[in-house]
Amino acid sequence: MERDSSRIRLLDILRGFAVLGTLGTNIWIMAHLGDLNYIFSFNQHAWRGSFQDCVRSFVLFIVNGKLLGLLTIMFGVGLEMKYQQTLQRGIAWPGVYIWTSIILMVEGFIHFTLVMEYDILMSYGVTAIIVAFIIKGGDPLMRRVMKIVGGLHGVMMLLVLVLGIYLGLTGANISLGDMNETVLLYRDGSWIQQVQERLTNFVMLRFEAIFVIPMNIFLFLLGIRLMRSGTFAADENGRKKRKKLLQFGLYIGIPLNLLIFVPGGYFDFPVRYLFAPILSLGYIALIAKLVETFQKLWLWDRLEHIGKMSLSCYVMQNVIATVIFYGWGFGLGGKVDSVTIVFIWLVISYFQVLFASLWLKRFKYGPMESVRRFTSNLLSKR
Numbered sequence: 611m612e613r614d615s616s617r618i619r620l621l622d623i624l625r626g627f628a629v630l631g632t633l634g635t636n637i638w639i640m641a642h643l644g645d646l647n648y649i650f651s652f653n654q655h656a657w658r659g660s661f662q663d664c665v666r667s668f669v670l671f672i673v674n675g676k677l678l679g680l681l682t683i684m685f686g687v688g689l690e691m692k693y694q695q696t697l698q699r700g701i702a703w704p705g706v707y708i709w710t711s712i713i714l715m716v717e718g719f720i721h722f723t724l725v726m727e728y729d730i731l732m733s734y735g736v737t738a739i740i741v742a743f744i745i746k747g748g749d750p751l752m753r754r755v756m757k758i759v760g761g762l763h764g765v766m767m768l769l770v771l772v773l774g775i776y777l778g779l780t781g782a783n784i785s786l787g788d789m790n791e792t793v794l795l796y797r798d799g800s801w802i803q804q805v806q807e808r809l810t811n812f813v814m815l816r817f818e819a820i821f822v823i824p825m826n827i828f829l830f831l832l833g834i835r836l837m838r839s840g841t842f843a844a845d846e847n848g849r850k851k852r853k854k855l856l857q858f859g860l861y862i863g864i865p866l867n868l869l870i871f872v873p874g875g876y877f878d879f880p881v882r883y884l885f886a887p888i889l890s891l892g893y894i895a896l897i898a899k900l901v902e903t904f905q906k907l908w909l910w911d912r913l914e915h916i917g918k919m920s921l922s923c924y925v926m927q928n929v930i931a932t933v934i935f936y937g938w939g940f941g942l943g944g945k946v947d948s949v950t951i952v953f954i955w956l957v958i959s960y961f962q963v964l965f966a967s968l969w970l971k972r973f974k975y976g977p978m979e980s981v982r983r984f985t986s987n988l989l990s991k992r
Contacts, residue, residue, distance in 0.1 A: 619914060620842055620898055625684050626916030626923075627897060630959045631677030633927045634669060636728060637958075640928075640935045641951045643796040643943040644727075645789045649674060650878045651870055665948040671870055675886025678730065680893055681920075682826055685734055686741070686833025687842070693745055693834075704742035710986045711738040717921070717978070722816075725928050727808050731921075733819040737826040744827075745834060756831050759824040767884035774876030793944065801938045822883065829887060842898075849902075852895040859892020915966035919976030923962050930958050 635649060642648040649670060689707075696703045718731030744755050795807055808815060836842065841851045866885035869877035901910055916923050934954060935943035946954070969976060975983060 617918075618842055619910075620844075620901060621684065621687060622914040622917030623901060623910055624680065624894060624897060624917065625920045626913030626918075627893075628677050628681035628684055629916055629920045629923050629927070630913075630962070631673045632681055632730075632924065633931065633958065634673035634677065634955055635675075636726070636928060637931055637951060637955045638666065638670065639728065640726070640796075640931045641943055641946060641954075642793075643935065644792040646786050647789065650786070651873070651875045662948040665952065667871065669948075669952060671867060674870075675882035676867070676889045676893060679829060679887035679890035681730070682734070682829040683833040683836070683887075683890060683894070685738070686830035687837045688833075689738060689741060689830060690745070690834040690837045693742075703746055704739075706986060707742050708739060710982065711735045711742065713982055713985055714738065717925075717982070721925055721928070723805055723808055725925065725932060727815040728818070730819070731924075732816070733822060733826060737823055737830055740823075740827060741830045741834075744831065749838075752831050752834065756828055756835075760828045763824045763828065764884065767880045771877065771880040771884075774878075774880065778872070778874055778876040796935075797937045797941070797943060799937065801936075804936070804938075825883060825887070836894075841894075844902075852898050855891050856895035856899065859889055859895060863889030863892045912963045912967065915970050916962060918970060919966045919979060921982070922976035922978040923966060925978060926965070927958055927962060930961070 638649050639646060648666065651667060692707055692710075693703060696705065696707070712735065715732050715735030718729045718733070718735055721731055722729040744751055795804060799807075839851060840847050841855065842848060863885065867881055867889050869885070870881045900907075904910075931954075933939035935941075937943070942954075966976070973980070
């Protein structure tokens with residue numbers, strides 16, 4: 611397969627890394643049959659409890675919120691590239707991009723309904739429409755919006771952080787409550803019953819997707835500004851910017867994200883929704899540095915393939931994981947330890963690497979990417 615000269619290889623590598631890493635978070639939810647307590651650090655699953663809890667907590671420290679933040683930033687980068695292509699062609703903006711975003715929302719709704727309730731595509735579709743109009747207003751409007759939505763989200767998370775510290779000092783226990791009914795649904799319920807549950811409780815199950823829209827807007831715009839500043843360029847300016855990004859992302863991001871290991875879960879939400887994206891920036895710079903240093907490493911081509919099929923791979927990995935863990939499939943949910951879950955994550959990732967490599971030898975786009983392009987082109991001609 612010939613490499614598309616119009617694509618920036620680093621961006622595809624980062625997308626591939628983000629997609630596989632996102633499964634590194636979602637797989638714990640599916641492996642524990644929808645019990646969200648297992649992706650947080652509440653007392654009943656404290657990282658110091660056992661070796662298996664330690665493995666889970668360490669993996670989640672690496673991926674939880676960080677790879678989702680990275681994926682969100684990369685969506686913003688993709689939006690900027692679409693915007694620049696539209697300007698070069700003299701086509702009105704946002705125009706067709708609105709249809710593309712609506713299609714993404716529809717894909718997300720289908721994914722939410724048929725596969726898993728923690729879909730991110732619907733939220734990204736809504737965010738993309740909002741940001742498409744914001745960037746039309748130019749850099750000054752972008753900066754104002756980033757200050758407003760970033761400030762509001764930051765203040766809200768800091769209030770949650772203060773509340774967590776207060777609860778910790780008073781010795782209060784926090785949790786997401788008893789999730790036994792959810793566990794029973796995914797262990798014993800049929801696929802149809804699970805679909806009905808998602809549709810019946812649509813608003814409640816979409817709360818996080820709505821809650822993170824301000825953060826998504828900020829990260830989309832951040833991705834656009836990183837792209838415009840030349841952060842991803844292979845020149846000296848790009849290297850200087852990535853060096854600063856590496857120092858900021860790691861030196862500040864790592865200490866803040868280490869708060870996840872404080873027992874009791876008091877810092878869980880600020881870490882996931884405020885501090886994790888800081889470390890995401892460090893990941894961008896770190897991967898870019900590794901790609902530059904070890905240019906011929908086999909891993910980069912594999913991640914690049916995943917990145918080119920990021921939508922298809924995101925949906926595929928969740929389908930595979932639900933088949934493995936839910937009761938209507940192989941039923942391994944709740945029966946495997948943390949080491950085995952990590953092993954399954956790596957096996958699914960390896961399968962996706964093989965699938966993406968083989969697919970792109972015959973086709974230019976992934977299956978879902980092809981459907982989206984066809985649908986967008988069809989709608990744009992109406």
